[in-house]
Amino acid sequence: MRQSKLFTKTIKEAPKDEISFNAQTLIRAGFIDKVGAGIYTFLPLGLRAHNKICDIVREEMDAVGGQEILMPALTPKEFWQITDRWESFDALFRLIGIDKKEYALGATHEEIISPLIKKYLFSYKELPMYVYQIQTKFRNELRAKAGLLRGREFSMKDLYSFHVNQEDLDKYYKIIQEAYFEILKRCGLADLTYLTFAAGGAFSKYSHEFQTLAERGEDTIYICDDCRVAVNQELIEEQKTCPECNKTDFRKEKAIEVGNIFKLGTRFSKPFDLRFTDESGKKQDVIMGCYGLGPSRVMGAIVEAHHDDKGIIWPEAVAPYQVHLLALGQDNKTKETAEKIYKDLLAKNVEAIYDDRDEKSAGEKFADADLIGIPVRLVISEKTIDKDSAEIKRRDSNKVELVKLEGLVSKFK
Numbered sequence: 001m002r003q004s005k006l007f008t009k010t011i012k013e014a015p016k017d018e019i020s021f022n023a024q025t026l027i028r029a030g031f032i033d034k035v036g037a038g039i040y041t042f043l044p045l046g047l048r049a050h051n052k053i054c055d056i057v058r059e060e061m062d063a064v065g066g067q068e069i070l071m072p073a074l075t076p077k078e079f080w081q082i083t084d085r086w087e088s089f090d091a092l093f094r095l096i097g098i099d100k101k102e103y104a105l106g107a108t109h110e111e112i113i114s115p116l117i118k119k120y121l122f123s124y125k126e127l128p129m130y131v132y133q134i135q136t137k138f139r140n141e142l143r144a145k146a147g148l149l150r151g152r153e154f155s156m157k158d159l160y161s162f163h164v165n166q167e168d169l170d171k172y173y174k175i176i177q178e179a180y181f182e183i184l185k186r187c188g189l190a191d192l193t194y195l196t197f198a199a200g201g202a203f204s205k206y207s208h209e210f211q212t213l214a215e216r217g218e219d220t221i222y223i224c225d226d227c228r229v230a231v232n233q234e235l236i237e238e239q240k241t242c243p244e245c246n247k248t249d250f251r252k253e254k255a256i257e258v259g260n261i262f263k264l265g266t267r268f269s270k271p272f273d274l275r276f277t278d279e280s281g282k283k284q285d286v287i288m289g290c291y292g293l294g295p296s297r298v299m300g301a302i303v304e305a306h307h308d309d310k311g312i313i314w315p316e317a318v319a320p321y322q323v324h325l326l327a328l329g330q331d332n333k334t335k336e337t338a339e340k341i342y343k344d345l346l347a348k349n350v351e352a353i354y355d356d357r358d359e360k361s362a363g364e365k366f367a368d369a370d371l372i373g374i375p376v377r378l379v380i381s382e383k384t385i386d387k388d389s390a391e392i393k394r395r396d397s398n399k400v401e402l403v404k405l406e407g408l409v410s411k412f413k
Ligand SMILES: [Zn+2]
Pocket: 224, 225, 226, 227, 228, 242, 243, 244, 245, 246, 247
């Protein structure tokens, strides 16, 4: 991508009404644009980072047997009435169609997936089943001040699992926990994330959240360092000891909830009459689990966790580009050399963004590169060309290295 052609620009100051650090930084760096409280447009750089997170999520969900579908965002009222959630779901966006019927914008999709699976599920032989989607969700949040961490419209991966019994659900629930840590590892967040016990429901003592430590996190968690687990704020009122080792000395930290998983039991299968025929020919209720993880929220959490005072420091796997090539100077030699390197990078399928803007000073180009946060910065100038070299610096290090132009491009990928 030529930066001269990128329609977005970095900006000096984020909108005054934007108070969250992740959104301020992403807006300034040209990743997102604010449309309203909790509502953002993903710009070219932001969409690339978001898509990379989605790809990682998709790979890991496919690896644990997930089959991807896409359910509608627009959901008829009667589905929600079957589970008594039309009235009780506070954050539901409700609207009236031209047919005078009422609809909700999907905040979660148990009401859609349960009757869907009912159409295809007959026998125990078809279970377990794992179905997921990555989709835009809507929540009518009263406070939406945390940028990508609490949107009114946000992306969500929701997987639903269907089992013959509780034991099978319990087994899969553990598998998903591991898959989530694999996703978070690839996104550079695993070391900062704690499996956090939260209140369960009628069907299990606990549900679990994936809480990523962050100074400006909206949640408070209580960590047991011996077990490397945590308890969330609501549960700590009832649960005074570590659920794993019973100790009481917790470390209190601020965190961001990037995912949550829940054993649903028969909460949704009963109202939708979702049943299967067991081995003895008897009808049984399906046992369900649901597993949420928000790619846009993960993106916000990455920015909260990986930055310095100059800007974002993207982990490689989710960076919009791998190399930021900067041409400093207007002389022909610099331009020609940088052009050649850019073309060579593209030919080798290295994802590169090339700062070829004539009107920007070296200082402005460096500042933009730091703000945008691509993992590797590659500088070409008269000075480096004199030494037949380019200057390489990693965004997460202060070390600057001169590397010979010959064979330079083969260093990437
Ligand atoms: Zn413990």
